Amino acid sequence: MEAKDQKILDEILESHSYDQTAVIGIMQDIQKVYRYLPEEMLCYIAKKLHLSEAKVYGVATFYENFSLEPKGKYIIKICDGTACHVRQSTAILDEIRGFLGVTGAKPTTEDMMFTVETVSCLGACGLAPVCTVNDVVHPAMTPEKARALIQELKESPEAGEEANDEN
Structure with a gap:
């Protein structure tokens, strides 16, 4: 992951106080920036929030509004x-x-x-x-x-x- 992307993720995580219960809001913010949820970013937030990757991926795939595929402008x-x-x-x-x-x-x-x-x-x-x-x-x-x-x-x-x- 590029340094600028890591900085963006860290800012998003900080704005949510690294709160595990804010994982949906964190994903929404990531998707606003990138228009989808890149896999490497899901792994990064799982690590930073002390959640399993499976749990984070499960949330991302459960809600229809989240996309794991890039979307257009x-x-x-x-x-x-x-x-x-x-x-x-x-x-x-x-x-x-x-x-x-x-x-x-x-x-x-x-x-x-x-x-x-x-x-x-x-x-x-x-x-x-x-x-x-x-x-x-x-x-x-x-x-x-x-x-x-x-x-x-x-x-x-x-x-x-x-x-x-x-x-």
Whole structure:
């Protein structure tokens, strides 16, 4: 693990007072920074919190919001609950996947900009069909609106920030 990553982890652990009972909050903070939970970081926090790696890994795999796989900068969730499904959310999913060149088995674009997921319900049934981008709800979606949204994200100034951050 790089020194800068270790420093970030130590800051996160310190902000939680190295409290074993805060392991979920610690993982949430790590995932906010890295967009997933790298295995080496789980091992590191297990050691620092005096927990077994199995216990930490068990927490990481139990909760659906945690990911052990890298995700894109923009996480797009398409609702496939009853209200959305009846209102053609599948066509929206197909449009987004086709436009970005991703699949259910490979949900993240090569450039790490987009991850496309389906969820059982986003709790916005009255706005169906809906999708979220980084937890911002986009109501009354259509395949055309979905394509325009993705294009807008691709062209946004923030889309280029990641490349600049690494220099």
